[in-house]
Amino acid sequence: MRRTELAIIGAGPAGVCAALEAASHGVRVTLIDREEHIGGQLVKQTHKFFGWHEKSAGTRGIVISRDLADKVKDNPGICFMGSTEVLGYYGDDGVLLLEAPAGIQLLEPERLLVAAGASEKMILFPGNDLPGVYGAGAVQTLMNVRGVRPGKSVLMVGSGNIGLIVSYQLAQAGVKVAALVEALPKIGGYAVHASKIRRLGIPIYTRHTVKEAYGKNSVEGAIIWELDDNWQGIPGTEKGLDVDVMCLATGLTPLCEFLWQAGVEMAYIPELGGFVPLYDEHMETTVKGIYVAGDAACIEEASMAMAEGRLAGLAIARSLGKVPDGEFSRKREDSLRELEELRAGPTSEVIVRGLAAMRKRLEEHLSQEHSSRQAHQPGAKPDAQQGNQQRKRVSS
Amino acid sequence: MESSDIRIKQHPILDFPERRKVKFYWEGKQLEGYEGEPIASALHAAGVKVLHKSLKRGRPRGFFCAIGNCSSCLVVVDGVPNVRACTEKLRAGMRVEMQVGVGPVPRSKE
Amino acid sequence: MKPDMLMSTGVPSKQQIDGVTPPESRRKQGPFVVIECFQEIPCDPCYHSCRFGAIKPLESLNDIPQVDWDRCTGCGICVAACPGLAIFVVDEAFSDTECLIAIPYEFVPLPEKGDPVYLLDREGRRVGQGVAHRVVPGRKPQGTPVVWVRAPNELSMEARHLLPAEKASKKAGQASDKAADQASDKASAGESLTGKGGMNCVSR
Incomplete structure (x- = not known):
């Protein structure tokens, strides 16, 4: 069985940006895609993107995808597995089952990012x-x-x-x-x-x-x-x-079968595209160590998917102890501000409403979990125990 | 659409260079496509839209998502059923058949 | 609430167009930019493309760009930079009868200089004929070609797309180019006579 610090399902804009960000902090990344190319659906986007000039606005999706692919190929910290389909995620063992050109393989990641994109309604x-x-x-x-x-x-x-x-x-x-x-x-x-x-x-x-x-x-x-x-x-x-x-x-709906399989809390939030995972502001789901980014988290433009990917990559690197406090809080603020500004206009009102609804569900879930933990484990160290148990699912 | 028109030759943004042509079979009939393109795109370019017949009512099915999500385009390739025509790459000499329902159980020739 | 015309049809209203057209005095002075961007979307490449500071700094990414008419030279750099293909340059001081309009054109075949073209309005209706005066090809895959068309004056704020017209008499060579130009010029002049009158010709 192969091990990796971070496995990313999906080499589209969210997955690639997460891989590059995490690898920049020294995380060993395995980036998996069922297509042989890097870039996901960017390879068919011939139009120019909106967003910030500094962050690829005005550049065609096909050009962005080539740039991202070059950066991944040049990065020794990222192992790209193309033409590889993820067949399932086995949460109890924390193992991904892959069908690669070389055959069936198992991969045991310490952290998992689902950036699988979306399917059409x-x-x-x-x-x-x-x-x-x-x-x-x-x-x-x-x-x-x-x-x-x-x-x-x-x-x-x-x-x-x-x-x-x-x-x-x-x-x-x-x-x-x-x-x-x-x-x-x-x-x-x-x-x-x-x-x-x-x-x-x-x-x-x-x-x-x-x-x-x-x-x-x-x-x-x-x-x-x-x-x-x-x-x-x-x-x-x-x-x-x-x-x-x-x-x-x-319309599109998030592809989150692996998250269902991993036992992540899901909620039906039509503003975000249907069933979506509950995740915090660092893109971490209710199962510790499992993150989500891009259309798998909520249906939006690729500019937002890239920003979410960078944020998830940063948070994952931080959780692995690879980002010093000062750098983390600075980059985290930048990322959050970037997302907030991308969503500040009237065209993002629905998404902002959906994200607020999702966060509310997350808070409800966390407080329910907290009270049920207190009820079932009086006197125990609830946080540490629960945390460890859940962490076990993704790390060995 | 004339088959000569269906492949894009001039495009304002993209270039589609000529690739190696290979022969393959659809329902026993010889067709031509580009090596390595998905079976579905070679068939579409050859004017074939019906790839599959549905399980219960035998209704015609083509591809829908073209990226391997939906399984609307299942075909039988060299005797193996449930191959997604939209993701499987075209090889010279491939024998592709329309899949009816779940398709035949693959059997070895001996 | 009834959605406005732009959001129910995709076509901006006359008021919206008037709101992004410079004052009469500025229009007479030479080429000016027309930014037909009426919705707050997260986007800023136009601001960064302008070398003259004619597009005012955006306070927020979602702001609608505002033009400083004194600084705009009508160079047309922003026409190819706008991801929404919403920017045009209009030169109403080009001649007595004709204006120039810079139109982003991501289609094949790209007209060549001197080719006759049909002019289309914001609803895709054919409203007249013009001539490709200057063609700035974009480099594939990133570039957006820009065609500067000569159009009858009264179409300066109407024509926003083009279609190559039949090159019936056109053969390779400059002489026939010229003939096509003249034929098209005649058609244009004819249309402006029967039209509402060129804005440039009207003095108050």
Whole structure:
């Protein structure tokens, strides 16, 4: 069995930034990804990122991903295991089961960071299982990574940043976007992204949704209709669209199976994307030594994922005794301020609300745990005992 | 879409250099794709969208997430079922079949 | 509450555009930047791109950029720097009939200097014809190409996207380039005569 100080599941923006930060303090990191490349979904992001100029704003995701990959490759403290799938986490033994190109392996980390990203949500309509109905991320992968156009004409569903950006990227790849529908009365993503696709002549229908997709073996067309105030389709408002692809950009949900498996307390917080782990301001979950960052923690922009990764990497290095007090508190403050400022605008209001709800659940959980501990172990040293027991799960 | 149009040649941001072409089989028919690209992208470029038939109703299924999350694109590769077409890399001579339901139990040839 | 026009359609309102247009006196003096960024989002590359300090320092990352009109030279550096492709440069002092508009253009084929182009407004409607006057190609993969189009004056605050027009008569060589230019110039002039009148031509 191989051992490592820190195992990171997912080499996307959050995982890589955590790896670089932790390694900069001397932590031995094993960075694992099922893809052979480093950068996660950044490799298909051809648009320029927002955020701070000093922190890659104005740089395309594909360029950021190359820079991050170079930094990882140059760092002797990081062992990157590509084309390696994590099959499970066995909390009682603190062991990860991996399927690597060389075969099945076990890895025993002292700390674990889950930065596994997110998966796309499906919405309900007749024909939603037809080939030709693709996740927006899938379409991005197909055209921007593989160089294959998804089809001739696309209906985009959802006006969050992903729906808007992928519509623009479809146009860049020479694919017609027949329309974008959004069930809400307003556009969900950034106005500048929406304006970009309107200039191209792509119509955005707010208060509209898909009535059905039809076709024998794959999508041959779609019908959209307008919604009333109760989210019901209004008969007579149907529009037929001649499309061979439907692209769902209807939200993402955190990929946190390993956290469930590890016994981390989870809560359903729709603002953050669905079931999310409870974690403190250092990205540590309710199981000591297990951390989370990026979309696995809450669905947000990659800029935030990178900042969360850096914060988690710092906190992990600190927990391993590798960061002096002064440096830790300075860098910690910087990271927290960075996240706070990224989330300061109106476009992050929902996330801020969701994070507050998550923290409240965490406090409730901790106080429940505290009182049940006191009830069950009178006179014992509750903190130390519980702490040790939980720590055992991740360290040998 | 003409198959000649489906591969992007000119792009404002990206370059897609020519790669080595290999021959493979889909349902016994010989097709061509790029070595190392996912089976799903080679098939899509060849106009194949239906990769799988669903377990209960035999409804057609294609890929959905294209990054190995959802298992909508399971195919049989060289007799082995439940291979994700979106992540499995294309090799020369590969025999890929549409998977029906859970697919066949893989059996050795002897 | 009813969402505003921008957030329900993706198209900014006239008031919003007026709010980022410099005063008449400044417009006559030469090229100026038009930052069509109306929503507080966490972003600052425009501020850092400007060498003249014409984009005022942002107090918070989410602030909407504000322009110091006296410092803006209309150089267009920020056009390619804005991640939201929301910045344009307009030169209404270019000629009596035509203005110049710098438009970020991340599409293929990139027009060449002298090519006729269709001009599109903020809703993607074709509103006129112009000519690619200067083309600044971006270096792949990071760069954003910027096309400076010559447009009829009255489209200076309308045209925000372009499409290459058919190069029917165009063959390689300068002579035909010129012919295309002239043809397009004629079309532009014709349109400005029938249009609302160039803003530059109106004196008060």
